[in-house]
Amino acid sequence: MFPKGQEKTKPEIFVMGNRNPYRISVDQKTGFLYWGEVGPDASNDDALRGPRGYDEVNQARKAGFFGWPLFIGNNYPYKAYDYTDGKNGEAFDPKAGLNNSPNNTGLSTLPPAQPAFIWYPYGESKEFPQVGAGGRTAMAGPVYYSRPGASPYPSYYDGKLIIYEWIRGWVKAVTMSPEGDYLSMEPMLGEISLAAPIDMELGPDNKLYILEYGKGWFSKNPDAGITRIDYMAGNRPPIVKNLEIEKTSGLLPYKLVAKVDATDPDGDALTYVWNLGKGIKKTTSSPELQHTFAKAGEYAISVQVIDKDKASSKSNTVTVYAGNEEPKVDIALTGNKSFYFPGKPINYQVLVTDKGAAVNKSRIYVSNTYTEGLDMAGAKLGHQQATQSLLGKAIMLKADCSTCHKISTKSIGPAFTAVSSKYQTKAKAADYITSKVINGSKGVWGEVPMPAHPTMKASDVKEIAEWILTLSAKSTTGPSLPATGKIVPPAETNKDKSVLNLKATYSDLGAAGLKPLANTKVINLRSNIIYANDIKDISDFGRKDADGVQSLIFPEKTGWVKLKGIDLTNVAAFNFGLANADADYSVEIRLGGKDGEVIGKQGSASTGVSISPVTDGKFHDVYIVVKAAREDVKDRPLLKSITVKPI
Missing domain, CATH: 1.10.760.10 (Cytochrome c-like domain)
Known part of the structure; x- marks a missing residue:
């Protein structure tokens, strides 16, 4: 990163700006370096200090500065902070980050920051929705390439980066362009449940070996171990999704009605071996079973699904109670x-x-x-x-x-x-x-x-x-x-x-x-007060955040707000909490759709809308349809809340 002899630098540095690099790999063909980066715990952005925490998967095609502690994720900048007076400064510049710490013995002006290759917070990620949400510990595995005489996996995976998550438990295959740019991400080993994968390597046989830490921390986990991933070409076992029991308890004689959702990826005919507990078994060619229990007891029900080549998968277990019916x-x-x-x-x-x-x-x-x-x-x-x-x-x-x-x-x-x-x-x-x-x-x-x-x-x-x-x-x-x-x-x-x-x-x-x-x-x-941030179904309304409060912006011409599945028993009117003076919009209250039955209308949004009595006791989708009374509405009103007024 720095030439030998450059003042305030060390020539051996390849990457800098890491917080907690975890699990490192090198692409054996391109030489690109990959690593997981465990980020800070902040759950939310802070207007005074900077962005929330993100975990990252980084890619270094060449030496570079990767941001920490001035930047995170997609070069989201933190703000300077003066520890002597507790005051915040401006956001750092990714093109020329400044390290003016009195403890700094290196460069004050840092090289341009490199954004993360993949980044995600505790919450859902807009950029990478496949990673899910929850706790996070990002890890980078190898880039897979098939080898002559050692190609345990389909060539489809050639050149794909394998990443994984210790907390969330998933493994993903990342597809990249020939230049190494991110293109897409997809589940890998999606049908395999891993107990906190903490390391991953390709063995001499070019197969993946995964170290599973186990679900407990700092303990002798019975589910810890090393797992080898084999690709089973040819016949594949059935896929069992769910075992459903129509009624899980009943008086004697108790009639069990069970159904399993199972398919075979190769289209084979399936056989079902039902384990009804206490040594009782039945075999069927149908995914449904009826059985009558004459003896009281607690029975653990499961089913093993077998294809024509004897490959099998087992369902979840459901406990039923014969002799007592749930109240x-x-x-x-x-x-x-x-x-x-x-x-x-x-x-x-x-x-x-x-x-x-x-x-x-x-x-x-x-x-x-x-x-x-x-x-x-x-x-x-x-x-x-x-x-x-x-x-x-x-x-x-x-x-x-x-x-x-x-x-x-x-x-x-x-x-x-x-x-x-x-x-x-x-x-x-x-x-x-x-x-x-x-x-x-x-x-x-x-x-x-x-x-x-x-x-x-x-x-x-x-x-x-x-x-x-x-x-x-x-x-x-x-x-x-x-x-x-x-x-x-x-x-x-x-x-x-x-x-x-x-x-x-x-x-x-x-x-x-x-x-x-x-x-x-x-x-x-x-x-009975519905705030704007709780309203998700809108058409042609905009959204505006001010001081942490969300409002809906009225449309230029016409639009609607939907209140899904509400009871209108004893409801007399809908009133609107508005900001801005120009509320020159007509309002209609309609049932079932934007063109549905009109049960109330008013020439101005500022006065609220009375509705005809609805006494059917059903839950209705209510559409509040608004229309501008003229073309030149300048200050469109802001809808802050809707109040449902009782009779």
Whole structure:
């Protein structure tokens, strides 16, 4: 990078500006250097200091400066900071970064910074969506080339860079141009589950060897090991996606109805060997099975799918319960089933049926909480049903939680049981844990920080948190609300906790030799104030951010906003929170589409729109269609919020 003898330099430096280079490889044909770069933990951009953290995969075709600590990712600049007075300066210039540290013994003006080859944050990446979201530890593997007499993989992979992720567990093949420019990325080994891949090399046989660290940190992981990747040319085993059970519990005789989603990549006919637990097996040529259990018990159901050449794959395992049927829980509401209105009572009644047993009302638990809002595109308003403990655990297993946590033993992060014990007596513990997971945390359980998970839905994280809180022997819950009663929302809505979760759980007493079964019903009612940043379905509206608040810019001529799947029971009008004086737009409220039935209209957006009563109790897609009254609208209004007004 620097010629021998240049003042304040060292000739042996090939690349500089690295933060934490991890896993390095050299393209054996081009000589290009590749390495993973583990970035800082910041989850969000900071207007005063600079960009959020990114992990990188870097490519050095020649010697160069790769940015740190002045730049990150695609040469995103940090800002100068004076530690003597705490003041921020200007953003650094990638063409001529300045190192004026009193500890610097080298050049003050640095060479031009080289951007990362691939870069991604904790959240989803717009540039590289294939990498996903979550914790991150980027690693660069080899560039593969077939060799005479040693070509274990198809020539399709010739010249592709193989990259991998320790935390996220994926392996990707990167296609490059002949010059080495990035072209595309695709999954590699997508059907193989790796336990924290931490190193990767091509062996003497030109095959990939992957070192798996295992899911636990600093422990003797039973899933650690070295994996060799073989390409199985010719017959391929069946692909099994999911085993579905129509009804996972029932009184005797219990009729099991099962179906497996399986295909064969070679088009072979398949045979299904069903393992019904306790040594019971059945073989079918159909992916569906019916079987009647006459003896009470807990049975683990799975199926092995076999092709004509005896290659096989096994499904997931589903536990069913014969001799006890899961209770059914419902919540009956009067009034609107999408929104709550400040100060207006919500009357509810919990309805429980338990086939084969009398309902013990003392085992009904009812609660209501206020949680973070949901956007109108992804909101699950109205009725939902799930078995609470199983739902929270299932969401946890699909996320990256198990990379750093185990249920009852310490890993790099605390055991879930320890978290449960620590926060049993903390007010609103589930909300607190939810916030820590989404925003990240450090210092609570030691030096290792927990990465942020900004792309996870708050409602999903809340389910995980509530499951965690059931794991402690100290687990307690507050007193239940009555099975029939009313909830009066506060007169003022907390914008940060705008969704009311009404939840009812019932647990039966079990049956002989069987554990109790529980079921939960959840109703989500959101605040009647819908803020612009929660509205995702728009046409010809623009978006504007000011002081951290998002607004929608009215269209030049005509456009619409869609409120998806809402109940209009007892709704009288829609009012609009506007900024800018020129609100000379007509407004129509339509059902089902931009050209659907008109239920309300008004000549000016500033006055709100009354609607005709809608009493069918159904959930409707509501379109708010606006049209400029004249051609010369200069200051288009900003829509900050929509308020649903009750009768």
